[in-house]
Amino acid sequence: MEWLAGHWRDVLDLGASHLYLAGVPLVVGLVLSVPLGWVAKRWGRAYPVVVTTTGLLYTVPSLALFVVMPLVLGTKILDPVNVVVAMTVYTVALMARTVADGLRAVPDHVEQAATAMGYKGLRRLFGVELPLAVPVIAAGLRVAAVSNVSIVSVASIIGVSQLGDLLIDGYNRVIWGELATGIVATVVLALALDALIVLGSRMLTPWRRAAGGHA
C-alpha cells in the first residue's frame, strides 16, 4: 500500500494504456469477426476453414507475434500499434468461431420466418440474426476480454508500457508492493471489462429477462 501511495499516478497511466491496448483490439476484433462468422454460417463449407484457421492463430505465442508485427506492418519495433494489431488477431481468433456459432444457434423456425417475410442480406443479419446471437457472442467476448487483459502484459518485454511493467519491474527489483499492485490492477481491469460486457449484453437483450431469465 505504501508503494501504491507514492505511485498511484503512474499506475493510473499504465492502467489507461493497458485498457487501450486490450480494449481497442477487443472492439476491432469483434467487428472483424462478424463478417467472418457470417461467412462461416452462410456457407457450410467455409465453417471448418474459418474455425480452424482462426483457432490456429490463437496458438501463436504472443511474444513471437509482437516481434513479428513490425516486419509485417513495417512499423517501428516500439510502436504500440504492433501490440494493438497482435491483440486484434487474438480477438478474431476467439471471436470468429463464437460469432459463427451464435449465428448458427438462431432457431430454425425464426430463420424460416425471416426468409418468408422477405428479409435478406445485411438487414437480415443486423435485424434478426445478430440480435439473437448476442447472448452467445457476449459470452465469447467475456473470455476474449479477460484473455486480452492478461496477454497484453507480455508487451512489457518488447518495451510497450502498461500494467505488465509493474510485474516485470517489481519482480526484477523485488518490490513486493509494486508486484502486488500490478496483479491486483490487472485483475480489477479484467473484472471491469467483464462487467461492462455483461451490462452491455443485458441492455441489448431485454427479451431474455422478460422470460424470467431464460429465453
Place this chain on the structure above:
Amino acid sequence: MIRFDGVTKEYPDGTVAVDDLSLTAPTGRITVLVGPSGCGKTTSLRMVNRMIEPTRGAITLDGQDTARMDQAELRRGIGYVIQHAGLFPHRTVLDNIGTVPRLLGWDRTRIRDRSRELLERVGLDPRLADRYPTQLSGGQQQRVGVARALAADPPVMLMDEPFSAVDPIVRDQLQDEFLRLQDELGKTIVFVTHDIDEAVKLGDQVAVLRVGGSLAQVAEPAYLLAHPADDFVADFVGKDRGYRALQFQDVPRLPLRSERTVVLGETPATDAPWLLVVDETRRPLGWVEPARVGTRAVEDADLHRGGTVARASGSLRGALDAALSSPSRRGVVVDDSGELVGTVLAHEVLSAIEETDRPERDDADPVRGGAVEDPEGGT
C-alpha cells in the same frame, strides 16, 4: 389466383418431393393441401413464395410467373404463417406484427397504428402489445403469427400447419376465428395440414396429396367425403366420412317440438323424467331429472351437461349429435343468439338426412370433378 402448372420438385439425390402437380387455388378462397407425411404438401407451399425452387413447371400468381419476380419482393407480398408461429423472440408483439410494413418502408406511425389494429383484430388484449413472445401462450403466439402475416394486407396467405402445435380446445377456437377473419378479409389462402378434420373444416377446396407428391384428388369438402376418387383418398378421409359429410348439409326444416323448461333456481313442477333448464334469457343450460330434485329449487349441481346444442342454422351433423348426446334423447336446437327454439329426435334428423341430396358425382373427371372454380375465371 395461384396456379401450379405441372410443378415437380426433384432433389439432386433423386428424391421426388412433388410430382407434376397441377392445381388452382382460387382467389379469395381457402385451398387446403392435406396428406400423410412425405406427400410434399409443405414443399408445394414453399414453392409458392420460392423458399424452394421448383425443378420443373411453373407457379403463377394472378397470371404472373413467380420465377420472374424478385424473391424478397414476392415474399413481402405473401403472408406466411408457420407452426410454432416463428415469432422473432427479440421483438415485442407489436414490433413482430409490424415486421413486413417495416421492410416495406412504411412510416412509423402508420406501422404502429396498423399493428395495434391487427392485434385487436386477431382477438388479443392490447395490453400484450409490449410483451415478448416468450411471455405468451402458444395460442397467443399463433394469433400474433397470423397478425404478422396480415400486416401489409397481402392478397395471398400461405399457412403451414399453423394450428397443430396448440391444444385441441385452443385449436378449435383459433380455427373458428380464422374462418371468421377470412369471411371479412377474403384472402387467397393455401393452407397445409396433415389433419383431414381440419382440412374439411377450413377448406373451400381440399387437395389430397399422396406420398411422392402427386395429386390424388381435389374437391370441395362435401364432394370429397361423398366421392373419394380412389381407395387412397377413401382411406385418408376416414371411416366416419358418412357422418362427417353431414357437417356440410344445412339443416332443412326439422319438425321441432316445443319443450317445457324451468329457469335455474326455480322449482320444477312436473313429473316428466327429464326437464330442460334454461337461464333468464332462455339459453339452455342442461337437463335435470325432476324426480331427484323434488320440491326444492334446481341448482347448478343438478344439471346434466352431456347434451350438445345445435344451431337451427347449422348443419345436420350438429342436429344429429344434439339428439344422440342428449340424456332425454331430445336434441336441443337454438337460434343464432343461443336462445332455445325447440327439440328434435334422432329419427327425425335421420329422415331429414334421407331426404337431402348428396353432391352429384362427376364421372368424367373423378380427380378434379369437385374442384372449386376461380371466381375470376381460369387463364
